[in-house]
Amino acid sequence: MKTLRLIGMALIAVVMCVNFAACSDDDEDESGNAASLVGKWKIEKVATNGVEEEWDGYPYFIVTDTHCYYTDEEGIEKSDYSTYTYDVKSKVMHCKYVNHDIEWDIKVLSLSNSTVSVQSSDEKGNIITVNCKRVQ
Numbered sequence: 001m002k003t004l005r006l007i008g009m010a011l012i013a014v015v016m017c018v019n020f021a022a023c024s025d026d027d028e029d030e031s032g033n034a035a036s037l038v039g040k041w042k043i044e045k046v047a048t049n050g051v052e053e054e055w056d057g058y059p060y061f062i063v064t065d066t067h068c069y070y071t072d073e074e075g076i077e078k079s080d081y082s083t084y085t086y087d088v089k090s091k092v093m094h095c096k097y098v099n100h101d102i103e104w105d106i107k108v109l110s111l112s113n114s115t116v117s118v119q120s121s122d123e124k125g126n127i128i129t130v131n132c133k134r135v136q
Contacts, residue, residue, distance in 0.1 A: 030111045034086040037063045037093070037108070041116055041132035048126050061118075061132055068095060068106075093118075 030036035040062055046055040058070035058079050069081040082095040084106075093106040109117040109129070119129045 028112060030113065033111075034088060036111055036113070037086065037116070038065060039063060039134050040136040042135045043130055043132050045131040047129045050127075050129075055130075060135070061116075061130065067098075068093065 040060055043055055043057075043059055043061060046053055058072050058077070060071045060073075060075070062069055062071055062075070063084075066083055067081065068084050070079040071077060080095075081098045082104075083098060084093045084095045086093050091108040093108065094103065095106060096103045104120060107119045109119055111117075114134050115132065116134070117129065117131045119127060121127050
């Protein structure tokens with residue numbers, strides 16, 4: 001009887017370990033998959049040159065199959081509306097403003113099913129890091 005109880009407990013422990021490992025899939029690095037970028041991302045934290053600051057821009061970063069931009073709550077107003085290509089190897093989105101001849105890059109630092117961290121530089125050479133959570 002004692003042996004059966006030990007075997008039963010061991011089986012439960014194995015099942016729990018397998019289930020626990022399966023739950024961590026959301027945190028796996030997906031930055032090599034351009035399709036994983038597509039979605040609506042809520043901006044959580046922004047840092048300039050490593051110093052966290054208050055974000056005064058639009059609260060959402062949107063990535064479609066062909067465009068990326070920042071937007072308001074309703075998705076009506078857009079900022080930095082750009083086309084992009086994604087280089088999987090270098091993990092860089094090469095963006096081009098739709099109404100301008102200005103091009104810029106966004107480096108994907110990390111990407112999972114639920115979060116993305118990206119980095120770019122502004123016209124003054126400041127490094128801007130944006131951390132987001134997936135909304136859709």
